[in-house]
Amino acid sequence: MLLSIIIPVYNEAESLPALMARLRPIVGGLDCDYELIFVNDGSTDETSRMLRELSVVDHCVKVLSFSRNFGHQTAITAGLDFANGDATAVMDADLQDPPELLPEMLRLMRQGYDVVSAQRQARPGDGVWKRCTASVFYWFMRRFVDQRLLPEVGDFRLFSRTAVLAIRRFREQHRFMRGLVAWLGLKEAIIPFQREERAHGTTKYPLFKMLQLAWTAVSSFSALPLRLSTNLGFAIILFGIGYLVFSIFSALITKTTIQGWTSLVCLQIIFSGAILMAVGLVGNYVARIYEESKQRPLYVVSDLQNLPMPVAGPERGVVLEPSVPVEPAVDHPSPVRVRR
Ligand code: UDP
Ligand code: MG
Numbered sequence: 001m002l003l004s005i006i007i008p009v010y011n012e013a014e015s016l017p018a019l020m021a022r023l024r025p026i027v028g029g030l031d032c033d034y035e036l037i038f039v040n041d042g043s044t045d046e047t048s049r050m051l052r053e054l055s056v057v058d059h060c061v062k063v064l065s066f067s068r069n070f071g072h073q074t075a076i077t078a079g080l081d082f083a084n085g086d087a088t089a090v091m092d093a094d095l096q097d098p099p100e101l102l103p104e105m106l107r108l109m110r111q112g113y114d115v116v117s118a119q120r121q122a123r124p125g126d127g128v129w130k131r132c133t134a135s136v137f138y139w140f141m142r143r144f145v146d147q148r149l150l151p152e153v154g155d156f157r158l159f160s161r162t163a164v165l166a167i168r169r170f171r172e173q174h175r176f177m178r179g180l181v182a183w184l185g186l187k188e189a190i191i192p193f194q195r196e197e198r199a200h201g202t203t204k205y206p207l208f209k210m211l212q213l214a215w216t217a218v219s220s221f222s223a224l225p226l227r228l229s230t231n232l233g234f235a236i237i238l239f240g241i242g243y244l245v246f247s248i249f250s251a252l253i254t255k256t257t258i259q260g261w262t263s264l265v266c267l268q269i270i271f272s273g274a275i276l277m278a279v280g281l282v283g284n285y286v287a288r289i290y291e292e293s294k295q296r297p298l299y300v301v302s303d304l305q306n307l308p309m310p311v312a313g314p315e316r317g318v319v320l321e322p323s324v325p326v327e328p329a330v331d332h333p334s335p336v337r338v339r340r
Contacts, residue, residue, distance in 0.1 A: 001032040003106065004088040006079030008039045008072050012093040013046035014200035020054065023099045030103060037062045037307075038093075039079045042069035055305040063305040067320070070299045072205070073175040073213070076155060078299050080164055081314035082307060089158045090177075094198045096125065097156035101193055105158040114186035116158040117150060118193050125197030130210075137214055141179075145222045148182040150190065157181070171316045173292050176217040183221070219288060226285065229278040236274055243267065 005027065009016070027034045038051050040063060048065060055061045064082055066075070076090050087109050091097040097118065105116040123131055138151040155177055159167070163186050170180050181188075205213075218225065243263070250256050301319040313319050 001087070002085045003027070003030065003032050003034045003102075004037055004079075004083035004085030005034065005102075006037045006039065006076060006083060006088060006090045007093050008041055008075030008079065008090075009043060009047055009051070009093045010041040010069060010072070010075075010204045011043045011045045011047060012201060012204075013043075013050055015094045015198075016047065016050050016054075018199055019093050019095055022095060026099045026102055030106065032106070033060075035060050035062055035083075035085065037064060037079050037082060039075040040065040041071065041075040042066050052305060059306055061305075062307045063303070064301055064307060065303040065305075067300040067302040071209075072155075073177055073216075074299050076177055077175060078301065078314070078317060080159075080167055081317055082310075083164060085164075086161050087158055088161075088164050089156075091156050094201065096195055096198055097154075098193060098196065101156075101191060102158070104191060108189040108191070109158055109160055111189075112187065113189040114160040114163040115181060115188040117153045117181075117188060117190050118156040119150065119190050120152040120154065120195040121192050122194050124195070133210070137217075141217060144224050145218060146179060146182055148185065149178060150182070150188075153178065153190070162186075168315075171298065172220065173296070173298065174216045174220050174288060175298075176213065176220055179217055179221045219285065223285070225281050229274075229281050232274060233278060236271065240267070240271075 005023075007019070012019075023036070027036070038054075038061065040048055040051055051061070051063045051065075055063050062082075064078055066078070070078075079090065080088065087106060089102060089105065091099065101118055105118070108116045123134070126134070134152075138149070141149050142151065163181075163184070166184055166186070167177075167180060247260060250260065295316070297318040298316045299318070301317065303322075304319065309321070310319055
């Protein structure tokens, strides 16, 4: 049996030595073969060099380098496309997902589960803000979008081959892996665990990226925001009709219409805001349809280490052929700038 472990990495030079030191004895002690697939998501620090060195001395270390940063969720997708294992684990590089859980996850998979998910019991490293936003996010997603989405379950999971083949069929541009797994409805086991603090480096998920992921999660699984905006529009119309009756009454009976200026301005603001918001929401969905209709590749792999060039490339994934240098590389004179 072969276990593939997918580790997306983005500027994790500080975390890699500690990760390897903790992961190696665990995978070495398993009663199966293993491969570590690092997906280098356009790192700009020492990560690329370190991964290259690791892959030279250890053929179980396989590296897939993107041409630029495509994001965590896309990195997981590419890892799943290249994984050969009978079981495939996905874990972060910062040791917040303890590798010690892997033997227990494998044991459960052998009992017939297609997905084994780790559920966080605590988030000691995360501040109050991240904890609150995460709770609101999971509550909202479960309440309004998909009941099957498990609270506090991130991307630390073990998938059977069946699950990996099923997930590979999803080729949408805006990806929320947890949602896709929940949508599939596979037989799932859950292991609770204490999430540790990030040992080295800083989070690669700043607020903006988190909000982007949250919006992808909502918009790619539900048209709820559109429905909400319709309902809001309807409520405003009802309110408007009430106010219309009041205005006519004021004009004809009490003859105090000039006093209505303040309320007119207020209504104008409310209506303009509501209309703009609704148009913006529709626009956002249209933009996503537009992006999806272009059928662009999900990622571009510029370098593979210890992995064969795929014969038929992954669907919607580009793997660049290694270019043969015609002339030996020279230091460019000053006006020429080289882009990484
Ligand atoms: N990551 C990635 N691409 C990105 C952002 C993050 O591959 O654009 C990787 C990162 O190196 C780490 C994992 O995704 O291995 C989770 O990121 P992080 O630990 O920073 O997220 P957090 O735990 O703070 O939510
Ligand atoms: Mg982390």
